[in-house]
Amino acid sequence: MIRIEELVKRYGGKIAVDHLSLEIPPGEIFALLGPNGAGKTTTVKILVGLLQACSGRVEICGLDARSESIRTRRKIAYVPDQPYLYEKLTGREFLLFMGRMFEMKEEEISARIDELSILFEMEGFLDQLSENYSHGMKQRVVFSSALMHRPEVLVVDEPMVAFDPRGARLVKDLLLEEARRGCAVFVSTHSLDLVEETANRIGILRGGRLIALGTFEELQKESGVDARLEDVFLELTREEAGGNEFC
Amino acid sequence: MNSARVLFELKCCQLKGRLQSFREHSYLKIFVVTTFGLLFWAGLFWMFYLGFEFIRDRVPDQAAIIHHFLFGLFFLSLFVLLTLSNGLISYASLFRARETAFLLTGPIPTESVFAYKFFESLSFSSWAVLFLGGPFLVAYGLGEMASVSFYLTLILLFLPFVMIPGALGVLGALLLSSVLTRYRRGLLRISMVLLPIVLVVGVSKMLEGNRQADLFDSIWVQQVFQKLTFVHHPLLPSYWMNQGVVSAREQRWVDVAFWGLLLLANALFVFQVGFLIARGYYRTLWSSIHSIGGSRRVRAGLRIDRLLEIGFGYLRRQTRLFLAKDIRIFLRDPIQLGQFLVLVGLLWLYIINLRALSYDGQRLSWRVLIAFLNLGATSLTLTTLSSRFVFPMLSLEGQRFWVLGVVPVSRDSILAGKFAFSLIGLSVVSVGLAFGSSAMLRLPWSLTGIQCFVMLLVSVGISGLSVGLGALYPDFHEDDPSKIVAGFGGTLNLILSLGFIVMAIGGTSIGVHLLLLGTGGRSLTWNPWCLIPFVAVIFLSVATCFFPLRMGRKHFSCLEL
Incomplete structure (x- = not known):
């Protein structure tokens, strides 16, 4: 599970995340929405330990993310919006590296690679150097690498950017499957149909502050708009036009 | 598994992948790179061997x-x-x-x-x-x-x-x-105070006199050792x-x-x-x-535009715009700027200290020899700068190239902008260094003029070569300049630049040698034969600039982005 308490992050004099508090229990898919520059990516980077908050606390599976960072990172998996792969490694070598980094057994790694290779339909390119991959292929490998060690917390930043409709369906099913398994899934996205189809709860950030939190129905009530998520989101973030860019 | 071992295996895997990619390169590329690498090594070895032999023969004790x-x-x-x-x-x-x-x-x-x-x-x-x-x-x-x-x-x-x-x-x-x-602004202010002090000390050292001594006599050797x-x-x-x-x-x-x-x-x-x-x-x-600068406002940099308008008003407006863009990017990238300052700073440090070795008090022929060695060192620095910063410029546009591809500007203007950026940067550095070296060696004004003019010609040639070959061999998939430079185009650029500077500096030194011949190296005397090498160097520089630029322009204009 994820627990965020009074998180504050400043870039110079500007506040990117302003006293954010959240709790995401195991088995829940939580979607963080917000206009550009609302502080979504900053929140994600703090969760995965890349950035340090100015104040506040992040707890992953009961561990303090700052003081027990290595133990925390063993439980977490992160899929960034811009997939990073080593160009001179094949997809298989990259997955092998990730498995070893998480101290998995060799036979377990091989079995997991085979499993993920079928799941993400990567058999055709997994043994090629990744410098030849398309953006979508890279994202499939990165997703697979995140799931190698069966994480307890999955943090995904803009998961749908590079996927074709078939890949997008796959990702949606996968997030639901991970949640069923008991994984806490944190998704930061602009893709509202993904959120509608998968998220148990939705949070909306604006100027670093959490301005709405609840299920889709609760947000509909709060906004007074009985329509699709797009209209609810636009209503709740109405004053945001021309917001600041942070990330 | 131990994390160090995992990371070590990762490096080995990457190396294997690199070797695999390397095998896919054409044999011609591998041959050219290996041959010139070996020739370069052998050339250096030969030079050092002769140097050591000279010391053993001349001063065995x-x-x-x-x-x-x-x-x-x-x-x-x-x-x-x-x-x-x-x-x-x-x-x-x-x-x-x-x-x-x-x-x-x-x-x-x-x-x-x-x-x-x-x-x-x-x-x-x-x-x-x-x-x-x-x-x-x-x-x-x-x-x-x-x-x-x-x-x-x-x-x-x-x-x-x-x-x-x-x-x-x-x-x-x-x-x-x-x-x-923590203290970015404070550091900037301190540098702004310290820099003029360093400059004043440096210039005063430039003007400082020294004890006269003959080259290689015991006093000179003692002075150098001291x-x-x-x-x-x-x-x-x-x-x-x-x-x-x-x-x-x-x-x-x-x-x-x-x-x-x-x-x-x-x-x-x-x-x-x-x-x-x-x-x-x-x-x-x-x-x-990674948390710096969220609130930092960067000024639009209109001063650069105004300066370019005043100094280079004769250039087309679009060319000036590209020039201003490249200057801004260069000045705002601390790594590029740092490498540039280290390279040029070290050479300035050497030149400022020239009088410490009493070279300025030697015979004119010795001073000319040292001045030409300095020109060689400056030219080598120019080659490094052009290989590192100018050649990869077009390739580094990379993913952003669509911006340049769709704006209503001819591709010639893009190339002209890169050429102007290179020429301005390299000639300011090289002419400044040549002038500093001549001043420290107390060369006559005529020789100072020749040295500065040659550096201007070398800047023209190297700029044309680097921009032209950069357009002829672009690599839009690579974001890392060091990898772009290490490719075939980058290697060819380095080799041709080295060849060019050897011929340009060699040709000019023959011309100056002819000017010194009449008096046995004591002063300059007019000799019509000296015109031949000087004119040859001018033609060589123009050709080195023109032909690669023309080929690069032709390739770049029909390149599908």
């Missing part, structure tokens, strides 16, 4: 002392260069590389990521040292008829030696990052390396072991300090550096 000073200077220069280059490379590698951000999200200790990036930076910054240091040491060893164990010992001494400046460089990068994140005693300071690692090499040559193995262990102990100590700092602060520093 003093040869051992001179060798000792030469080695001291050589290792100290390597030490300083390695510290600076490793500092810059480490900063980029530790704080800017995407791989580092990826590794920091993994379940491996922060200090392991630090150690991995440190050794990567160290190998990247020190391979050239091994390549350039090799011929120097082998030439010495062959001249002294040293045994095979001498060469093996050198390798053993070299490894801990390069690790010390490497670790100091990375410590500097960590310290600077820490200071920059100036160079600092290289034998016992606390310098370069001194320990120097002592180790001398001991190895004389087969005093106990001494070799002492100096080797001294180097190793210090290398491990400095690395350990960095390792401990990284354990405590690296992650915090990474976060701090």
